[in-house]
Amino acid sequence: MSATDWWQRGIIYHIYPRSFQDSNADGVGDLAGIRRRLDYLGWLGVDALWISPIYPSPMTDFGYDVSDYCDIDPLFGTLAEFDALVKAVKARGLKLVLDLVPNHTSDRHPWFVESRTNRHNAKRDWYIWRDPGPGGGAPNNWLSNFGGSAWEFDRATGQYFYHAFLKEQPDLNWRNREVRDAIYDVMRFWLERGVDGFRVDVIWHLMKDAGFRDNPPNPAYQQGRPEIERLLQLHSADQPEVHGVIAEMRRLIERYPGRVLIGEIYLPLDRLVRYYGEDLSGAHLPFNFQLIQAGWNARTLASMIKEYEAALPNGGWPNWVLGNHDQHRVATRIGPQQARVAAMLLLTLRGTPTLYYGDEIGMEDVPIPTGSARDPWQLREPGLGVGRDPQRTPMQWDDSANAGFTTGTPWLPLSSNYAKCNVEKLAASEGSILRLYRDLIDLRHRFPALSTGGFRLLTEGGDILAYERFDENECFEVYLNLSREVQRLDEKVSSRAPPEKRTLMLSTHGRRESDFHAPRRSLEGGEGVIYKMRR
Numbered sequence: 254m255s256a257t258d259w260w261q262r263g264i265i266y267h268i269y270p271r272s273f274q275d276s277n278a279d280g281v282g283d284l285a286g287i288r289r290r291l292d293y294l295g296w297l298g299v300d301a302l303w304i305s306p307i308y309p310s311p312m313t314d315f316g317y318d319v320s321d322y323c324d325i326d327p328l329f330g331t332l333a334e335f336d337a338l339v340k341a342v343k344a345r346g347l348k349l350v351l352d353l354v355p356n357h358t359s360d361r362h363p364w365f366v367e368s369r370t371n372r373h374n375a376k377r378d379w380y381i382w383r384d385p386g387p388g389g390g391a392p393n394n395w396l397s398n399f400g401g402s403a404w405e406f407d408r409a410t411g412q413y414f415y416h417a418f419l420k421e422q423p424d425l426n427w428r429n430r431e432v433r434d435a436i437y438d439v440m441r442f443w444l445e446r447g448v449d450g451f452r453v454d455v456i457w458h459l460m461k462d463a464g465f466r467d468n469p470p471n472p473a474y475q476q477g478r479p480e481i482e483r484l485l486q487l488h489s490a491d492q493p494e495v496h497g498v499i500a501e502m503r504r505l506i507e508r509y510p511g512r513v514l515i516g517e518i519y520l521p522l523d524r525l526v527r528y529y530g531e532d533l534s535g536a537h538l539p540f541n542f543q544l545i546q547a548g549w550n551a552r553t554l555a556s557m558i559k560e561y562e563a564a565l566p567n568g569g570w571p572n573w574v575l576g577n578h579d580q581h582r583v584a585t586r587i588g589p590q591q592a593r594v595a596a597m598l599l600l601t602l603r604g605t606p607t608l609y610y611g612d613e614i615g616m617e618d619v620p621i622p623t624g625s626a627r628d629p630w631q632l633r634e635p636g637l638g639v640g641r642d643p644q645r646t647p648m649q650w651d652d653s654a655n656a657g658f659t660t661g662t663p664w665l666p667l668s669s670n671y672a673k674c675n676v677e678k679l680a681a682s683e684g685s686i687l688r689l690y691r692d693l694i695d696l697r698h699r700f701p702a703l704s705t706g707g708f709r710l711l712t713e714g715g716d717i718l719a720y721e722r723f724d725e726n727e728c729f730e731v732y733l734n735l736s737r738e739v740q741r742l743d744e745k746v747s748s749r750a751p752p753e754k755r756t757l758m759l760s761t762h763g764r765r766e767s768d769f770h771a772p773r774r775s776l777e778g779g780e781g782v783i784y785k786m787r788r
Contacts, residue, residue, distance in 0.1 A: 259348060260450070260513040260537060261570050262704045263300030264600070264694060265607040269578045270304055270329055271315065272647045273610060275659035282647070282658070284330035288338045290650075291345055293676065297613065298694035301348035303452050303515075305578060307335070308354075311361055313421040314629055316352075317454065318359035322439040339447040348449035350513065355436045356458045357422040364435075365423050372410050379432050380423050381415035382407075383465065394467045395489045400480045400634040403489070417458055417489065419629055427459045427498055437505055450506065450513035456528070456536070457518045460495040462488035479639055491520060496527065500534045513537045522564050529569040538572045538605060544595070545580050549587045551718040551735045555710055558602070558720075562708065571604030576612050582644045583609075585618040590779035593686055593761040594733050597781040600693040601722060601731045603708040611648055613690040614679050618643035619668045627665065651677040684763030692759055696783065702727040716740055717776065728786040730755065737778040755784035 274286025284307065294302060306316035307329045316326070325335050342349045358365055368376040383392035383404070391404035392413055397420075404413040405420040415424050425432050440451065468484040475482075499516065506514045516528050516536035528539035547557050565571060575595055576583045584592040592615055599606045621642045626632055631640030642665055649671040650657030656671040668674065679687035697703045702724040711719035716736035722729045734740050761781040776782065 258513075259300060259511065260605055262701065263348070263605065264298070264697070265301045265303050265350065265605065266294060266297075266299040267303050267577060267607055267609045268305065269610060269645055270307055271664060272645055272658075274648065274650070275661065275663075278659060278661035279328075280659050280661040280664045281328055283328065284325070284334045284338050288334075288341050291341055291347070294347065295345050296680075297691055298698060299347075299608065301350055301449065302342065303350040303607070304352065306352045306354055306454075311359055311421070313359070314419055315627075317354055318357075318419065318422045319354050320359040320361045320363075322436075323442050336446065343447065349447070350450045350452055350515065351443055351448045352454060353436075353440065353451040354454045355425065355427075355439075356455045357416065357418060357424045360421045360423055364425075368423075369407055369410065369414070372412065378429050379426055381426050381461065382410075382412045383415070384412055393465050394484065395465075396468075396481050396484055398481050399630045415461070417455070424458075424461075428463070428494075433498065433501065437501070440502070440505055444506075444509045444512065449511065450515065450537075452515040452517060452540075453502070453536070454517055456499065456516035457495060457520060458490045459498055460492035461490070462492060464488075477637065479634055479637055491524060496530055496535060499528065499536055500530055503530065503534055503536070516540060522560060526564045526566060526569065529566050533566065533568055538570065540574055540607075541572050541604075542574050542577075542580075544573055544575050544599070545577075545583075545586075549591060549735065551712065551716050551733070552714050554598075554718050554735070555713045559710055559713070562603070571602070572607065573599055573602050573604055574607045574609075575599050576609035576644070577607075578609070578645055579641055580644065582616055582618050583612055584615050585643075589615055589617075589686075590737075591735065593689055594735060594779060594781045596686065596690055596693060597731065597759075597761055597783065598718070598733055600690075600697055601703055601720075601729075601783065603706070603722070608690075609644075613687050614649060614674055614676055615686045616646075616649065616668065616674065619646040619666060621666065625666070649675040651675050689759075689761060696759060700727050700729070700785075702729055717742070729758070730784045730786065731781070732776060732784070733781040734776040734779060739778060740776050742774055742776060754787045756787055758783045758785050 268287060271282050273282040274290050275282050276285035276289060307325055308319045309321040309324050309326045310316045310318050325332050339349055364376055364379055367374055368380045386392050391402050395403040397403045397416060398418050403415055403417055405416060406413050416422050417424050466488045468487050468489055471483055471485045503514055506512045514536050515538045518525055518528055518539050519542060525539055529535050543557050547553050583595050626640055626642055628641045646665045647658035647663050647667055652672040652675055655663055656667050656675055679685040702722050706722050706724035709721040711721055716734060717740050718733040718735060720731055732742060762777060
């Protein structure tokens, strides 16, 4: 593995296609809309776009219930439009990563339709069918991630099928060789069409306990939390055999030079890093969601970064994620001011950053009116705050009607602040969060020390998170004030360079020209800075 691999030095931009850009006035984003906005992505400076599922689907879970893996849902366009998008992406020097959903299909997928016809059908074993338990109920106590039992009874055949998510999303049986080969054929189909890799949905779910043992109770469960947390998912996910499956995926990917395999994995650190595989035979990038989940203070973040770096296998490449379509937006979680600090953190840490659409303009969660929820999880467990609609609302492009997203009726409501918080206005505004993101990305590309260089923490306590990024040519120091108060630098940080040896390259607050030539000894509340060390 070379340090020049594009996915190591590059920046991935996550597009939720329903909400990026509509081109045909139906209120839902599409492939033609993404193609229309590629120049924006080029201006921003990202290197790759990852698109959430665009396959044919009944849309019970908005594309994560796939009914055909080798086509495009008419809602988003056609295969011809997909090919045109790939061509346009490549023409701009960008990469395109597709979402792969191999754990489950739609219950309308021809495979499942055939599987449920009778117990002796050739595709029966493609899914997970079990006889009722001793008392006549579900085979075990496994729960759906969206609430309720993970087993659905099929009266026609007298057995239950397993679904880790909705009952309309039956799980495939990855212990069946034919299932594996069928999904690998799907991967080849898209790789041959020019995609640069896959983000594999819920990759840690692919294998289940062969004995279907009950999951143990979670002693830390609290009332008012989602039902899935009532049990520890000891037997329904993260089984040892999953690593052999991922190694097979990796071997397939490596037949196509320059492609990347990314895994969605929500697990504790010690289990997460196993997904790099023995001798790095697993995922190139097991997604690291710690920035989403961690307490937002300097001491916690410093400890987390240190532990992650220490846990990586030899040669394993780190990665960082601030937000995605399943999590509250970063500006909502930590506030608009700290969202700027988070941008500097994301884009200066060692490893591959993934940026969620709209975070670069400071989009926040959008309140969804009562009765207007679309997310199936929210509809199944109302009142728990699990709805994902607020972070999936349309991209805000300008101050025209519907923020330039559509000339129809948007599928989800827009933020009330879109007249001020939009790409057009912020791109023209010196010191805006969008300009900060663009400057950070530019700085990262100009100086390899900030992407593929080494890393050293300078603090492990207090309110300032500070670290050094370096290679044989350059050295940078990053200082992030995670408090609201002014903080003295020289009292808090064990820098190897005195103030007069530092050149200010960028501040989250924006600075006068004179500030870039005078030594700084303090940071304002919620300010982050990058210094270049003079030798």
